[in-house]
Amino acid sequence: MKIERVTESLSLKRDLDSGTEQQRQAVLEILANVKKQGDEALLAYTEKFDGVKLASLKVSPEEIAAAYEVIDEELVCYIREARDNIYNYHRRQVRQSWITTETDGTILGQKITPLDAVGVYVPGGTAAYPSSVLMNVIPAQVAGVGRIAMVSPPGKDGKLPAGVLVAANECGVKEIYKVGGAQAIGALAYGTETIPRVDKITGPGNIYVALAKREVFGDVDIDMIAGPSEIVVLADGEANPAYIAADLLSQAEHDMRASSVLVTPSLELAERVAVEVEKQLATLPRKEIAAQSIRDYGAIYVTETMDQAIAAVNELAPEHLEIMTTDPMSIIGQIRHAGAIFLGENSSEPIGDYFAGPNHVLPTNGTARFSSPLNVDDFVKKSSIISYSKKAVLANGHKIAALARLEGLEAHARAVEERLKS
């Protein structure tokens, strides 16, 4: 890995694939056909794009039972434990509706209401991750969402991956549909005979899925379009180079455009990590991907001081931040921008990907400056409550009317003054 001194402002931003005009047109056509023809269009597109003619879109109880034959019993137990950890963490985020009452009779408040229905997209092929099922489904369930519909493109055998089915079933997902791509997004946004429409769609996908999500936004809500994964490790001279190298490589194996960065005031550590990365890389099954990611988007920045290193982290605003210093808790208050913060040498990033409880759907590409991990708030609405008594309106009505007139809105003023008439 390159070792550099920080000389100018840092950024993890990469241009995201925004698709070609041809891809956009293809997506618009698919969405229009799904809106018009419903299930018929879904089945036709599945035959065309996934190479399989399905009799039914909905996954049957038999298919779920068959998935359990494939997945090791111990793994099912680990999935359950991960599920419980994720559930317990997100449960802490739940907010209650609240009101304030005043002696003049005024009541103000916020009514928290879960979304009616949410759609979760799970990509196909090697990116069909059981962990993504848990991370997208559980916050919605904890929020109290009434209906969760999962969609995923079937393989040529007409099946979904066993791990995905087991994870969905362990969460209690009742609606699982074998449909992917832009057509699945159309089904979730507009509804078909088999798949009722939802209010929000979450989950990652390829460029067609991303373009379709952008198009249906407004009809339904969507989550953020994610960029490649990132990790920044902030370490002092005491940190373990083998741990750091292993964690950098765990990001690098995701994607050739993933970004793995070490920031440290210790040149000695920097050099030892660089050696460890080469050593560990050599035996990785996905070493081509990881090596290219490290070469193109990896970096080791050496700073003069720890404060400079912390400033560099805030400039990078990473998706994942590991703090490997002797007292990581003493630094956390200085971290302004990071999706997930891992403290101490034992808190390896994959612990958060799979098991600890916090969400692994995190802001990428510098958006940690203003965005949060997927959370329970993403699946509720907060409606305002306003109740004014006669007494309150008599005391304040003339003020409100005056403010309305300042803005030239006479009907607003009169609406309030109507209440002031005996």
Added chain:
Amino acid sequence: MKIERVTESLSLKRDLDSGTEQQRQAVLEILANVKKQGDEALLAYTEKFDGVKLASLKVSPEEIAAAYEVIDEELVCYIREARDNIYNYHRRQVRQSWITTETDGTILGQKITPLDAVGVYVPGGTAAYPSSVLMNVIPAQVAGVGRIAMVSPPGKDGKLPAGVLVAANECGVKEIYKVGGAQAIGALAYGTETIPRVDKITGPGNIYVALAKREVFGDVDIDMIAGPSEIVVLADGEANPAYIAADLLSQAEHDMRASSVLVTPSLELAERVAVEVEKQLATLPRKEIAAQSIRDYGAIYVTETMDQAIAAVNELAPEHLEIMTTDPMSIIGQIRHAGAIFLGENSSEPIGDYFAGPNHVLPTNGTARFSSPLNVDDFVKKSSIISYSKKAVLANGHKIAALARLEGLEAHARAVEERLKS
């Protein structure tokens, strides 16, 4: 107003202006020039579009002092009272960072961090509302945002409206810039010599502002693109027709595309409201706008039962909902989708626009199904905290490695296993 029986599914959705290709190209050019030339571009565009050659973009203390000469002292007091009400309401929304600790040393949590900097756009001309200044600025301040930069296009006299300046000053806004349009959005997103960049931009604007916000989204966060205003009144036979008519008209005067709807099981009330609307409309200064809005987007729906009326409200998912029944609190639990809910006959909607405390920036165009009023959460990030002890990783590391291998991510498994050595 038309009185109709509800026969099919209802919607307040209108096609929003998404701009022409020509407008989009103009916006892209403006943004590129602002990025390249900074203040110079801002001053040139202000001369071109606003017809005024400015010496300085920043509003001076003298300009603010002059604004107080224009605004009635009593009005300033009302603005202060509104500000305090808004502040007190939003203060209730503030969340604390939290952690959980376990006996094995595991610490999980959520770190709440305010955004570094926020930009507030205030439209020019007759839409320069002091109330919008309060509603956009205060939630950001309550969240703890460090820097708030307000932008608004100057008039031909090179000034901003006095009411806007007074409202901003009463909130303690220190940075106010005389620049509007796409160029103002570019300045906030990329920064110029005078205007440092921000992390999020809120506030309404014309089509150029809306297109510019869409373009810079990703570099910065933006709020929702708002549609025309809407009110739905849910009333029983006991409700006061003059109150309802006045409130319907207060929405209708906003915009020819605003939507004012009454839903009631009482045909008698429906007929009396229709008469009242005509009567009150006749003397309104903005009667042309209100009349066209009522004609094109107004409706009175008469249902068989109150339950049907409530179902209609949920289908409409209005921005503003007034419940004018004898016991409105008994109905609130059945309301699933509404931006702001006004309870009882005294709670006229303009009370919420100006004074009560809850935000008047609300989800429109059916998005109340999945969106919330502007609130403190919109100005913070919630970073995850994960700290695993040696004990915790020894107990759970093999499970995490197994889950990683199920997904084919060997480097993830090895990163955790590195901690299990010796």
